[in-house]
Amino acid sequence: MNRSYLLARLLIIMLLSVFLSSCSKQAKQPVELTVSAAASLKDALTELKTTYEEQRDVRITYNFGASGALQQQIEQGAPVDLYISAGQNQMEALRNKGLVGVSPILLRNELVLIVPKKPNDSTSTKPSELTELTDASYKTIAIGAPESVPVGSYTKQTLTDADIWDEIEPKVVYAKDVRQVLSYVETGNADAGFVYLTDARTSTKVTIALTVASETHKPIVYPATVVKETKHQEEALELLGFLQSEEAGRVWKKYGFILP
Numbered sequence: 001m002n003r004s005y006l007l008a009r010l011l012i013i014m015l016l017s018v019f020l021s022s023c024s025k026q027a028k029q030p031v032e033l034t035v036s037a038a039a040s041l042k043d044a045l046t047e048l049k050t051t052y053e054e055q056r057d058v059r060i061t062y063n064f065g066a067s068g069a070l071q072q073q074i075e076q077g078a079p080v081d082l083y084i085s086a087g088q089n090q091m092e093a094l095r096n097k098g099l100v101g102v103s104p105i106l107l108r109n110e111l112v113l114i115v116p117k118k119p120n121d122s123t124s125t126k127p128s129e130l131t132e133l134t135d136a137s138y139k140t141i142a143i144g145a146p147e148s149v150p151v152g153s154y155t156k157q158t159l160t161d162a163d164i165w166d167e168i169e170p171k172v173v174y175a176k177d178v179r180q181v182l183s184y185v186e187t188g189n190a191d192a193g194f195v196y197l198t199d200a201r202t203s204t205k206v207t208i209a210l211t212v213a214s215e216t217h218k219p220i221v222y223p224a225t226v227v228k229e230t231k232h233q234e235e236a237l238e239l240l241g242f243l244q245s246e247e248a249g250r251v252w253k254k255y256g257f258i259l260p
Contacts, residue, residue: 031235036063036070038086039177040196044255066177068148081230087150091223103225108258110197111154111212116188117205126209130162142184142193145174155194157217198256
């Protein structure tokens with residue numbers, strides 16, 4: 001009986017040890033956060049991901065794209081923890097449906113007109129005014145689709161303010177996001193395009209022809225929010241706080257973003 005009793009106790013201890021070891025391993029698994037963010041944030045957020053993951057037991061997966069497309073994904077139930085838009089309209093649409101709560105302004109940006117970079121670019125002819133885009137030499141002008149891409153909406157507002165939208169519209173080629181606009185101009189598939197200053201600065205293949213006056217379009221802002229359906233509320237809020245920190249601010253400014 002003593003031997004059976006000892007064997008039983010030993011078996012229980014072994015099973016308990018395996019169970020506790022399994023629980024310990026599960027507890028050590030990092031939290032995985034999904035962040036849906038405007039395409040223009042890709043470079044800066046990629047750098048910030050490395051810094052954040054080194055400091056915390058969290059793993060971040062990014063979903064970059066046009067703010068409107070990301071908004072629709074959230075509306076359709078996509079598992080997203082944090083959403084960063086390049087415009088207020090998309091955020092307000094989600095808020096009106098009760099899908100997000102408070103959305104502080106994380107960043108600001110500027111709209112610029114770019115053209116393909118050419119040899120001896122310093123002497124190349126570049127448009128110095130928006131009205132020059134009506135010239136026949138500009139056959140194709142790339143912009144984001146205004147309905148779903150905030151940079152396209154800002155662009156249309158600017159061209160309408162300049163009273164040249166109707167004349168330019170037949171030349172316009174629409175892009176799915178700001179990075180596609182940049183690509184069209186880089187490859188020469190568009191004679192000009194409108195992107196954010198931060199995107200233009202990532203490329204050695206384009207030249208900034210001019211910076212668009214801010215009063216010709218709505219303020220370019222990046223609201224950020226935790227999605228209400230997240231299963232990681234605390235961790236998502238902590239990440240949002242980090243993105244608003246001084247440490248993150250140095251990275252944002254490095255890529256040309258304007259802090260609020």
